[in-house]
Amino acid sequence: MQTKKGQSIEDASMQMIEDEIGLHPYSEKEWPIVRRIIHSTADFDFADKNKIIFHKDAIESGMKALKNGCSIVVDVNGVIGGLNKQNPKDFGNDIVCNISKPEIMELAKKEGKTRSQVSMRAAKSDIDGGIVAIGNAPTALQEVIQMVKEGIVKPALIIGIPVGFICAAESKEELSKLEEVPFITNLGRKGGSSSASAIINAIFKLIRAESAS
Amino acid sequence: MQTKKGQSIEDASMQMIEDEIGLHPYSEKEWPIVRRIIHSTADFDFADKNKIIFHKDAIESGMKALKNGCSIVVDVNGVIGGLNKQNPKDFGNDIVCNISKPEIMELAKKEGKTRSQVSMRAAKSDIDGGIVAIGNAPTALQEVIQMVKEGIVKPALIIGIPVGFICAAESKEELSKLEEVPFITNLGRKGGSSSASAIINAIFKLIRAESAS
Numbered sequence: 001m002q003t004k005k006g007q008s009i010e011d012a013s014m015q016m017i018e019d020e021i022g023l024h025p026y027s028e029k030e031w032p033i034v035r036r037i038i039h040s041t042a043d044f045d046f047a048d049k050n051k052i053i054f055h056k057d058a059i060e061s062g063m064k065a066l067k068n069g070c071s072i073v074v075d076v077n078g079v080i081g082g083l084n085k086q087n088p089k090d091f092g093n094d095i096v097c098n099i100s101k102p103e104i105m106e107l108a109k110k111e112g113k114t115r116s117q118v119s120m121r122a123a124k125s126d127i128d129g130g131i132v133a134i135g136n137a138p139t140a141l142q143e144v145i146q147m148v149k150e151g152i153v154k155p156a157l158i159i160g161i162p163v164g165f166i167c168a169a170e171s172k173e174e175l176s177k178l179e180e181v182p183f184i185t186n187l188g189r190k191g192g193s194s195s196a197s198a199i200i201n202a203i204f205k206l207i208r209a210e211s212a213s
Numbered sequence: 214m215q216t217k218k219g220q221s222i223e224d225a226s227m228q229m230i231e232d233e234i235g236l237h238p239y240s241e242k243e244w245p246i247v248r249r250i251i252h253s254t255a256d257f258d259f260a261d262k263n264k265i266i267f268h269k270d271a272i273e274s275g276m277k278a279l280k281n282g283c284s285i286v287v288d289v290n291g292v293i294g295g296l297n298k299q300n301p302k303d304f305g306n307d308i309v310c311n312i313s314k315p316e317i318m319e320l321a322k323k324e325g326k327t328r329s330q331v332s333m334r335a336a337k338s339d340i341d342g343g344i345v346a347i348g349n350a351p352t353a354l355q356e357v358i359q360m361v362k363e364g365i366v367k368p369a370l371i372i373g374i375p376v377g378f379i380c381a382a383e384s385k386e387e388l389s390k391l392e393e394v395p396f397i398t399n400l401g402r403k404g405g406s407s408s409a410s411a412i413i414n415a416i417f418k419l420i421r422a423e424s425a426s
Binding site: 078079082165 | 230253254256291313407
């Protein structure tokens with residue numbers, strides 16, 4: 001849902017990224033995703049120092065699940081803010097974010113955990129078979145990895161791109177070693193909710209391009 | 214609204230930033246704002262290549278207006294997503310984001326503008342005396358600058374930190390030349406809704422620290 005002017009600005013931006021990026025290691029389906037992250041951050045480090053890492057089944061599995069109306073579970077409201085809302089509307093995806101619920105706060109305090117960590121376990125039934133996108137909290141990503149290892153969830157795709165100084169890089173490294181569940185993640189401290197939304201928006205674009213062709 | 218664990222992670226992150234930043238040019242009130250942007254992006258460029266620029270009255274004017282319950286007008290929902298919601302609740306600030314309204318889409322199409330651009334003029338009465346925070350759209354920032362020059366609004370503070378390839382740097386340079394209205398902006402292409410939210414969250418922290426002392 002964009003005006004002609006909005007679309008022309010986006011097209012010109014994407015062209016600038018193409019002109020400046022030079023050679024890159026990404027496949028035909030990976031590159032539009034990485035390019036959209038660079039577009040939303042103006043940060044070419046996401047193709048280099050903080051580069052994006054794709055599990056071999058990530059894009060196919062994510063496209064299939066989203067197209068079939070799977071849930072999208074996010075750690076923070078910022079990820080929702082950056083989503084193109086027309087997509088989940090058209091494909092019937094529920095967006096789940098439990099972090100602000102009072103019972104999550106209570107439980108987190110009781111268990112000595114972070115709110116986002118507890119909010120992941122509370123979304124168990126939506127994460128299983130769904131897409132989970134973490135843009136902010138390494139503790140949330142660690143919790144999802146733990147749930148996968150416990151065998152209680154099998155998400156169609158984990159988008160794990162939290163930003164931060166404490167355990168962000170480490171949690172993403174741990175994710176990149178998962179073999180049983182498709183993931184998209186990146187190297188280092190950088191990331192964020194805008195990058196998480198950019199990845200989801202880009203996958204929906206791939207779905208629309210595929211059905212248009 | 215944070216758990217003990219959440220707060221301890223934040224404190225440790227801030228300490229890492231302090232340890233790594235070295236010398237910087239920011240004043241005692243400016244630094245907590247810049248530090249919070251670095252915290253939310255893991256990007257030290259915001260203290261250097263993309264450094265934050267403060268109008269001399271920016272922090273005082275922003276603190277006073279927020280404390281008195283002024284409106285907070287934002288260009289995109291992502292800025293709202295990153296806000297600590299307890300602050301506007303406690304201080305009675307209305308948060309205004311018109312971009313998703315159907316009438317804004319209609320008007321933007323009719324006038325050949327972007328939605329965010331048109332959404333700024335639609336928020337005229339809230340921008341006047343309020344805080345406007347732009348994290349995404351250079352066209353929205355240009356529109357606010359134009360409205361200031363036309364003399365139809367006088368915001369208490371313009372937070373202009375859009376990200377992007379087309380006119381982002383240019384719109385921020387134009388903002389940094391405004392003398393009649395306090396602003397916080399930065400150099401270059403980088404920015405984003407997380408940075409805009411971080412600035413607002415940090416100003417609220419300054420208000421709370423002041424009233425606690």
